[in-house]
Amino acid sequence: MDTFSQWTIPLVILVIILWAAAKRVPMYESFVTGAKEGFDVAIMIIPYLVAILFVIKVFTASGLFDDMKLAGVWMLTQAGLEQYAETLDLMPLALTRPLSGGGARGILAELFDTHGPDSFLGKTGSLLMGSTETTFYVLSVYFGAVQIKKVRHTLSACLIADISGIIAAIVLGYFLFGG
Amino acid sequence: MLNKIWFWLLLVGILYGFGKSAMLSLQGDPKITSAQLSTTAPLSTTAPLSTTAPASESVQPLAESPPASSAVDTAPDLLPANSPFRAAGKAMTDAALDAATLSVELCIGLIGVMALWLGMLNIAREAGLVDALAHLLRPLMRWLFPEVPDGHPAQGAMLMNIAANMLGLDNAATPFGLKAMRELQTLNPTKDTATNAMATFLAINTSNVTLVPISIIGLRVAADSTNAAEPLAGMLITTSITTVVAIVAVRTLSKRPRYAMPDAVADSVADSLPDQKPQTDQ
Numbered sequence: 001m002d003t004f005s006q007w008t009i010p011l012v013i014l015v016i017i018l019w020a021a022a023k024r025v026p027m028y029e030s031f032v033t034g035a036k037e038g039f040d041v042a043i044m045i046i047p048y049l050v051a052i053l054f055v056i057k058v059f060t061a062s063g064l065f066d067d068m069k070l071a072g073v074w075m076l077t078q079a080g081l082e083q084y085a086e087t088l089d090l091m092p093l094a095l096t097r098p099l100s101g102g103g104a105r106g107i108l109a110e111l112f113d114t115h116g117p118d119s120f121l122g123k124t125g126s127l128l129m130g131s132t133e134t135t136f137y138v139l140s141v142y143f144g145a146v147q148i149k150k151v152r153h154t155l156s157a158c159l160i161a162d163i164s165g166i167i168a169a170i171v172l173g174y175f176l177f178g179g
Numbered sequence: 180m181l182n183k184i185w186f187w188l189l190l191v192g193i194l195y196g197f198g199k200s201a202m203l204s205l206q207g208d209p210k211i212t213s214a215q216l217s218t219t220a221p222l223s224t225t226a227p228l229s230t231t232a233p234a235s236e237s238v239q240p241l242a243e244s245p246p247a248s249s250a251v252d253t254a255p256d257l258l259p260a261n262s263p264f265r266a267a268g269k270a271m272t273d274a275a276l277d278a279a280t281l282s283v284e285l286c287i288g289l290i291g292v293m294a295l296w297l298g299m300l301n302i303a304r305e306a307g308l309v310d311a312l313a314h315l316l317r318p319l320m321r322w323l324f325p326e327v328p329d330g331h332p333a334q335g336a337m338l339m340n341i342a343a344n345m346l347g348l349d350n351a352a353t354p355f356g357l358k359a360m361r362e363l364q365t366l367n368p369t370k371d372t373a374t375n376a377m378a379t380f381l382a383i384n385t386s387n388v389t390l391v392p393i394s395i396i397g398l399r400v401a402a403d404s405t406n407a408a409e410p411l412a413g414m415l416i417t418t419s420i421t422t423v424v425a426i427v428a429v430r431t432l433s434k435r436p437r438y439a440m441p442d443a444v445a446d447s448v449a450d451s452l453p454d455q456k457p458q459t460d461q
Contacts (some may be wrong), residue, residue, distance in 0.1 A: 016299055020306035027302050034301025038293030041357050042286050047284035051185070056277055059188045061274035062196035062267075075339040105398065112402035123410050126399060130392040130414035131421060133385035138356075141383060145357045149371045152440075153230075153432035154378040161386035161425035168417040176413050 041145060048144030052136060062131045065092045087096070087170055089121055090128055094166050101134040124173030131165035133158075193271065296354040323383070323426070324346035326366060326376045333362030333392060337380055344387040356384060372440065379429050384427035388418045 020027050069091050076085045093111065097104040108129050115121040135158045143151060208255060261406050320327070327372050336359035343352035367374050392414060401409035432438055 013299060016303045016306070016308060019308045020302045023306040023307045025302060031298035032301045032307045035298035038295070038297040038354060039290055041297075041354065042290040042293045046283055046286045048245040050279050053278040053282045055185055055188045055192075057274035057278040058271055059192035062192040064195045064198065065380065074369045075299070079407065080460060084268040087432065101353045109398055109402070112398065117402040117404035118406065118409075122402075122404075126395050126410040127417060129201045129395050130389050130410065131417035135385045135388065138385050139381060141353070142356055142360050142384075147371065148364070148373050148377070151373045151431065152378060153435070153438035154381050155375050155380060157382045157429035157432050158385045161382060161421045165417055165421040168198035168420045169413070171388060172413050172417055176223045
């Protein structure tokens with residue numbers, strides 16, 4: 001599987017240039033024309049990225065994530081559900097994931113370090129990471145690139161999908177990897 | 180919506196950091212605080228939460244910035260001078276400034292990848308490869324994006340984005356996705372409002388079926404996992420569920436009045452599009 005993914009980009013490039021050669025497309029000029037667009041797009045997303053990363057960093061720095069987890073553990077303990085309290089260690093990951101891919105990656109790496117990648121939490125955390133997406137980042141970058149300000153139902157639909165992904169990952173995690 | 184979230188995250192974050200560190204500074208006997216700091220283990224369910232909670236709270240903001248945390252590590256008795264209140268303020272200032280620098284660095288790093296993939300995409304487009312791919316998947320795309328005419332460049336870009344996302348090529352997917360958004364924008368009657376096609380595209384994009392999550396596998400391998408690919412099958416199941424949920428959600432929500440397009444122009448365009456399809460078909 002990994003070999004397959006390693007070879008994906010070279011193979012895609014190979015298919016493109018072979019097809020282009022068959023169609024006698026002037027490849028070099030064509031490439032340069034397309035590449036010029038890349039510069040504009042990358043520069044245009046800077047203000048949107050600054051806006052979103054700045055909020056995420058400040059919010060994380062306040063320590064609110066960790067305090068919410070402590071409160072959750074306490075509540076589950078009061079309710080006599082301590083055996084499920086373990087999943088609360090995934091809460092910072094679940095909350096960070098829609099906001100920041102880099103942040104979530106850091107939290108996942110930390111989770112592997114504390115509990116081990118092959119522990120229940122390590123495997124369920126991986127599943128959670130793969131089941132959700134950096135929704136706010138994607139939305140801000142993609143809508144930012146075309147200067148759209150009213151997103152209508154996009155955010156709600158994406159968040160519903162993310163929540164279903166989080167629930168599916170935790171349920172499936174208990175099912176596949178044992179609680 | 181993003182406006183509100185932006186505001187509330189900032190407000191809650193700053194006020195919480197302010198309030199918490201102020202409380203710690205005012206009430207805290209520094210010696211007790213530092214003792215608790217040093218004994219607070221990584222959070223576990225068995226820890227006596229009621230006593231460690233206030234202490235471990237202050238660990239987080241301190242750990243965010245190297246200068247502040249090093250002060251705590253080296254000398255616990257420095258804490259009175261370096262109060263939690265001051266450290267938290269510094270941590271949040273650093274976080275804000277770091278974010279600004281980081282995002283520019285990210286974008287500069289992105290220029291090369293964007294140029295490479297848009298260059299390749301341009302070759303593929305001029306060679307008719309993308310059209311051929313889009314032609315194959317046209318029934319699916321027509322069902323998902325009834326507003327996008329057949330053969331429109333947006334179709335090809337969206338397809339390439341979804342395919343790259345499936346293979347876990349996040350960096351490769353972004354240029355295609357941004358290209359798709361620009362093409363969808365040309366079909367947009369109200370330029371500051373998202374169309375149904377954009378909403379559907381982003382819902383699919385953010386809930387994508389993952390075949391090869393390269394970054395997660397990489398992290399697992401780096402952490403000495405004995406079976407790094409173990410959660411892959413589970414991810415296939417969960418992402419299939421989320422994709423279905425996303426499509427159903429975006430379809431259902433688009434019909435709600437509060438998410439309606441701003442004016443009647445949008446409706447008339449949406450109505451007239453199915454008639455245009457045969458004309459734009461090549």
